Amino acid sequence: xxxxxxxxxxxxxxxxxxxxxxxxxxxxxxxxxxxxxxxxxxxxxxxxxxxxxxxxxxxxxxxxxxxxxxxxxxxxxxxxxxxxxxxxxxxxxxxxxxxxxxxxxxxxxxxxxxxxxxxxxxxxxxxxxxxxxx
Amino acid sequence: xxxxxxxxxxxxxxxxxxxxxxxxxxxxxxxxxxxxxxxxxxxxxxxxxxxxxxxxxxxxxxxxxxxxxxxxxxxxxxxxxxxxxxxxxxxxxxxxxxxxxxxxx
Numbered sequence: 001x002x003x004x005x006x007x008x009x010x011x012x013x014x015x016x017x018x019x020x021x022x023x024x025x026x027x028x029x030x031x032x033x034x035x036x037x038x039x040x041x042x043x044x045x046x047x048x049x050x051x052x053x054x055x056x057x058x059x060x061x062x063x064x065x066x067x068x069x070x071x072x073x074x075x076x077x078x079x080x081x082x083x084x085x086x087x088x089x090x091x092x093x094x095x096x097x098x099x100x101x102x103x104x105x106x107x108x109x110x111x112x113x114x115x116x117x118x119x120x121x122x123x124x125x126x127x128x129x130x131x132x133x134x
Numbered sequence: 135x136x137x138x139x140x141x142x143x144x145x146x147x148x149x150x151x152x153x154x155x156x157x158x159x160x161x162x163x164x165x166x167x168x169x170x171x172x173x174x175x176x177x178x179x180x181x182x183x184x185x186x187x188x189x190x191x192x193x194x195x196x197x198x199x200x201x202x203x204x205x206x207x208x209x210x211x212x213x214x215x216x217x218x219x220x221x222x223x224x225x226x227x228x229x230x231x232x233x234x235x236x237x238x239x
Contacts, residue, residue: 022157022158024158024164024167026168026171026175032215032217033188033217034188081168083164083167083168085164090135093135093136094136095136095140095143098136098144098145099144101145102145102146105145106146115215116175118174118175119145119147120167120171121141122156122157123152123153123155123156123157124138124141124150124152124153125150125152125153125171125175126141126142126145126147126149126150127147127148127149127150127151127175128146128147128148129148130148132146
């Protein structure tokens with residue numbers, strides 16, 4: 001099991017669409033004060049926005065971690081962001097679609113009390129801290 | 135193809151960092167990406183060894199911490215919260231304390 005050089009794309013003879021950019025958004029589970037947020041709602045909002053703007057998106061259901069807070073009667077606390085990603089055709093990655101995306105992320109940042117919203121586009125992290133009023 | 139500057143403006147992003155994982159593939163690739171993001175934004179990381187516990191401080195202390203956070207943000211050009219300043223102060227203080235064996239010896 002030490003063969004780490006396997007390329008799944010070669011195995012499955014698949015490839016990404018030509019010119020596709022990868023957008024990844026992290027939907028947090030807690031606010032900046034550590035309080036849980038309605039993560040499921042925001043995952044749906046981000047999925048809907050990406051689907052509308054870029055034709056499709058996937059939320060990656062990661063293995064979720066818990067830790068037991070013995071100071072709170074052994075309450076199990078979950079702290080895992082959900083990763084939502086979308087492959088975007090070059091023609092769809094425009095200032096207009098990104099501005100639309102920003103509106104959703106801005107709403108999430110403000111309502112879910114986030115210090116920063118992180119968006120990754122083609123390997124670059126864009127940190128958003130300015131949230132507009134609706 | 136939009137430039138980094140155009141993307142940054144459209145997203146109103148206040149900072150941009152290149153990540154070591156440019157094109158993650160599959161679940162393991164996304165885990166790698168999450169680990170890389172944790173280095174940029176610890177609040178979004180999954181592998182953080184930090185434990186969150188609420189601590190109560192009076193309003194005056196929080197206001198001072200907010201002021202320190204604003205100063206730190208202006209100096210570092212990064213978003214800094216009062217909680218992060220509080221955590222850094224506590225960590226620095228605790229690390230400077232002598233080990234228990236030293237105090238008991």
